[in-house]
Amino acid sequence: MDSNQKEKSFLSEVAQASGETIQACYQCQKCSAGCPVAYAMDILPNQILRHIQFDHRERVLSSKTIWICASCYACSVRCPNNIDIAKIMDTLRAMAIESGLKLGEKDIPIFHSVFLDTIKSKGRIHELSLIVQFKSKTRDFFKDAALGLKMYRKGKIKLFPSKFGGGREMKEIFNAFEKGERK
């Protein structure tokens, strides 16, 4: 591989974006052994690192794993080579959205996007608005309806979002990313 190709490799791209030394992974599998959600993943965390080392871009970016990771950081604190695996997962999720590939999980990326839309329009997360928006996208209106009612009766559901004065500033933050001034 010449140096030009090397610069464009998936490995160097992930390493650069995350700031982590992925090459240092020697497959001890401690990350996967302690991962509470490994059972629900299609590729184990240690295997994700191996795939990155082998430049398997599509395999990694279209995996379920990167969305199932709950960012609990158990892997990151236990890695004998100090690789912040949870941080790499953040990097991979952003790259997956950017890539236009079919994403490994359907609802999780939708949830994140609805969540950020809610922050942009309301400044704060108003839980009820978030849930209504999310359900309108996933068309799953009845799940949790009974629980929602119970929570409402306990005074846990706020009906209206609070007013705040930072609206213009919030739009500016998001606009900078949408216009590409910030990435």
Add this chain to the structure above:
Amino acid sequence: MKELSYYPGCSLHGTAREYDDSIRGVLNVLDIQLHELEDWTCCGASSAHCTNEDLAIDLAARNLAIAEKSDRELLVPCVACYSRFKAAESELKEHSKKLRFSYRGNVPIRYALDFFCAEPILEEVKKKLTKPLAGLKVVCYYGCLTVRPPKLTGIRQYENPQHMDRLMECIGAEPIQWSYKTDCCGASLVMTRTDIVRKLGERLLSMAKEAEADCVVTGCPMCQANLDTRQEEIEKESGQKYDLPILYFTELMGLALGHKDVKKWLGRHITDPIKVLAAKGLV
């Protein structure tokens, strides 16, 4: 009178209202005054850092810039918000990343649990104790972000933390050692992969039960909500009856300090805590 800046975060205005009320109640007893940040906005939470790192930093930094208009310490009760603020602070300080907002990193960011576990506060609490929680067996559930990553939290015993246990001892409760102190509850997956949250929740509840705890204590609105609101579903699925109240540490502090609103706070829980506490003669 000591004064603090306060960033409640979105949950404390909704599902975690009793956490907000009990923090304000306990600080009132301790003669500490809170100044809620004006026009605070969401910290960005999981959704920002999961999809756009720089956006996550901007959203957190906006609030830190507001906090820095005063020199008061910033009290943050939600550990997820706290984690985002510490990450933004570290980007600024250690990686000298250029931020959109002018934030110099001069305001100490204090997670509520760490704040209350500091020695001078514990001394003050001991002096004002009116009803020590004798006979109440608790397991301290720290969750992930209270301890991890330690480079942000500064917690040395991140595999087996003890500070909440010490706080519980200080108010007369009996903290039981268990192995699931820092295991994940599944956090925001509750909306999208509820099955995962139920599975992790079942493991936590069954271990708490095996440790013979009367209740689980936490300082994280996500952990509280997941274990409390999903408990009935978990019971149906597993055929086990847990009936374990999931309490904020500040609610138990309020109880031990004799705060008049404790029953109001406890009344907001889905898994009823009154029954257990009444059986111990505490409410």
